[in-house]
Amino acid sequence: MGQQTGGKKLYDHLKKDMKNQNIKMGRDKFLIFLKNHNLLVKRNKNYHITTNSKHHFFKYKNLVKDKLPTRAEQLWVTDITYIKTEKGHNYLALVTDAYSKQIMGYQLSNHMRTELCLNALKMALNNRKYPNEKLIHHSDRGIQYCNPAYTQFAEKNNLTISMTEQYDPYENAVAERINKTLKYEYGLKQTIKNTNLAQKMTKKAIFTYNNFRTHWSLNLSTPKMAHLKQNIDYKSYRKNNNKLEFLTI
Structure with a gap:
């Protein structure tokens, strides 16, 4: 599998080439085009737990929240x-x-x-x-x-x-x-x-x-x-x- 890029960023990369090819397509229309052709990056909501915080070791305070x-x-x-x-x-x-x-x-x-x-x-x-x-x-x-x-x-x-x-x-x-x-x-x-x-x-x-x-x-x-x-x-x-x-x- 090759590299995949988000639709908005892909549009930013391609808009100059589209203009040179006289392709008139705004970002929203471009995203709809990707969606209709099943070209958007798919997201999977399944996850695998990698954190075990039920232990007796010392836990430090959060110094960086917000x-x-x-x-x-x-x-x-x-x-x-x-x-x-x-x-x-x-x-x-x-x-x-x-x-x-x-x-x-x-x-x-x-x-x-x-x-x-x-x-x-x-x-x-x-x-x-x-x-x-x-x-x-x-x-x-x-x-x-x-x-x-x-x-x-x-x-x-x-x-x-x-x-x-x-x-x-x-x-x-x-x-x-x-x-x-x-x-x-x-x-x-x-x-x-x-x-x-x-x-x-x-x-x-x-x-x-x-x-x-x-x-x-x-x-x-x-x-x-x-x-x-x-x-x-x-x-x-x-x-x-x-x-x-x-x-x-």
């Missing part, structure tokens, strides 16, 4: 999603920069042990561009992220830990959106033959996502460009949701 980051490497969000293979479920741990939407670290394996998330975090730390800046690490209250082996490593590397305060995927909306993007736009939703192939597909998907996928929220920059240039305009965010505040750390 707050927007103002620079790269100010806030990292983490999550685990599942990848289906013919041999059973695999699990993908991600560490994403909430400002630039760049995936900083990841790990895919056939288990959900703490080392899965720990390896993703180690990769993210190795990929930092601004190592002297203060950084918040935000996650759900899953046992992997609350495990002292994980939290102690994070704090040893000068990360301030923050966690969701209830099981609600919308509290970690950035991470949830990245999961869906990788699955629905880059082929990771399909059932893959085995773990080895899933790892190769994941590596390619994340490289393509970081370097070539543009975002409306990034002024149509790619995550890599936004991470380096830090050029996000937050006017639309504040206009649509006046409850949001800027994160200060």
